[in-house]
Amino acid sequence: MSTYDPFDPSFQADPYPAYRRLRDDDPVHRHDDPPFWALSRFADVWAAVRDPATFSSAQGLTFYPDEIGMLGLAPTMVMLDPPRHTRLRRLISHGFTPRRISALEDLLREFVRGRLDAMERKAADGEPVDLHRDFSSPLPTFALAHLLGVPAADRARFDPWVTALTTLQDDGFTIREGGAVEAVAEMFAYFSDVVAARRTDPVDDLISTLTRAEIDGERLTDWDILGFCFVMVAGGNDTTGNLISHGVALLDGHHAQREKLVADPSLIPNALLEFLRLEGSVQALARTTTRPVTLHGIEIPAGEKVMMVYGAANRDEREFGPTAGTLDISREIPRHLGFATGVHFCIGSHLAKLQARIALEELYARHPHAGVDLGNAKRISSPFTRGWATLPATHIQPPNEGTVHRVPADRDQ
Known part of the structure; x- marks a missing residue:
């Protein structure tokens, strides 16, 4: 029988051999402590995620039995099932539109170029450059803060909130007091004030739009909007940053693929799907069965x-x-689970792809050989996500020392 231990540091370092054994030998795996089942074959996971009537999100997205109570929060949109989830998502989508996201392109590109400038200055001064901390991670923080209307003076507050949410997740939501919980409480207090202010004095930001969103007479409550802010901060920062970092790391291990992408940046959108497929930031999330289910001759009882x-x-x-285990940025990918699927398909997918595309276009336009030092990198420890704490960059050259300043094709012309 195969072993799946998401807490094991050696598993977290390289889970893919264990995943193969699960798929081949134990596709309906039973884990005893904590008790849960694990589905590992694509067809099984795809079908389950698209069947919320049987595989419910309403009991939380981890294998902990009282996740929602541990967090001390009311359920957010990602912890709801239809029909409530459907109505709430329709209202939020009313403001979180692809058009609104696309309008951010010039602003995000300017920010990315500023980050590259800063990295090049560090390289010129002989300082170490960290791809994740200096480049990938700050971008989604900036994008979400701008979307949510957080003033520039307050944006530094995002980092401890993101760190706190990661800590809560990685420690099994067991931290009930101290810095992490205080930071989460601070985030909710901050956005509560923002929501109240936008209801009386709206401006041109997403929260203002959400306070006015209405479909068939139904409007979003304050908690609905706060829950959305929580989901975006908790799920939209490290996932997008890790998408960018994983992409650079994967390409640095496949130089022919990197040369292909540098020569033709129009391949980047498809390459992002391949990065998500091979190194998804979200490795696993839970559902709870509402009825007995039999897969591959094994019955999973209700309530599991x-x-x-x-x-x-x-x-x-x-x-x-x-x-399937090899990088191919030209691979046809008609379906994948990098953004989940079904009713819980990632609402922030347009924003994530926009940020990652711009980041890679600008990085490789200047530094076509940009890579990473995996030997000195450090991953976060998590049973649910896969990402970086530190990721030293290589081949980021100081200005005027071989740096190529090219404008990405068909951009900013």
Whole structure:
């Protein structure tokens, strides 16, 4: 019988051999402590995630039995099932539109170029450059703060909030007092004040739009908006930053693929899907069965936590063929689970892809050989996500020392 231990540091360092064993030998895996089941084949995970009537999100998204109570929060949109989830998502989507996201392109590109300038200055001064801390991670913080109307003077407050939410997740939501919980409380207090201010004095930001959103006479409550802010800060920062960092790391391990992308930046949108497939920031999330389910001859009783192991499913040879574990930025990917699927398909996918595309366009336009030093990198420790704490950059050259300043094709012309 195969072993799936998401707490094991050696597993977290390289989960993919264990994922293969799960898919091949134990596709409906039973874990005893804590008790949960794990689905690892693409077809099984795809079908389950698209069946919220059977695999419910209403009991939380981890294998902890009282996750929502541990957090001390009311359920957010990602912890709701239809029909309530459907109505809430329609209202939020009314303000969080692709058009609103696309309008950020010039602002995000200017920010990315500023980060590259800062990295080059550090390189010129002989200081170490960290791709994740100096480049990938600050971008989603900036983007979300701008969207939510956080003034520039307050944006530094985002970092401890994101760190706190990561800490709560990685420690199993067991930290009930101290810095982490205080930081989460501070975030909610801050956005409560913002929501109240926008209801009486709206401006041109997403929160103002959400306070006015209305469909068939229904409007968002303050908690609905606060819950959305929580989801965006908790789920939109480190996932997007890690998408960028994972992409650079993957390409640095496949130089022919990197040269192909540098020569033709129009490949970046498809490459992002391949990065998500191979190294998804979200490795696994749970659902709870509402009825008994039989898969591969094994019955999962009602009321059981079931982990949807996206990281395993997205490398399933049954779906992606014999090269499923190999990077191919030109791969046709008609479906994948990098943004989940079904009713809980990631509402921030447009924003994540926009940021990552701009980041890679600008990085490789200046530094076509940009890479990372994996030997001195450090991953975060998490049973649910896969990402970086530090990721030293390589081949970031100071200005006037071989740096190529090219404008990405068909951009900013």
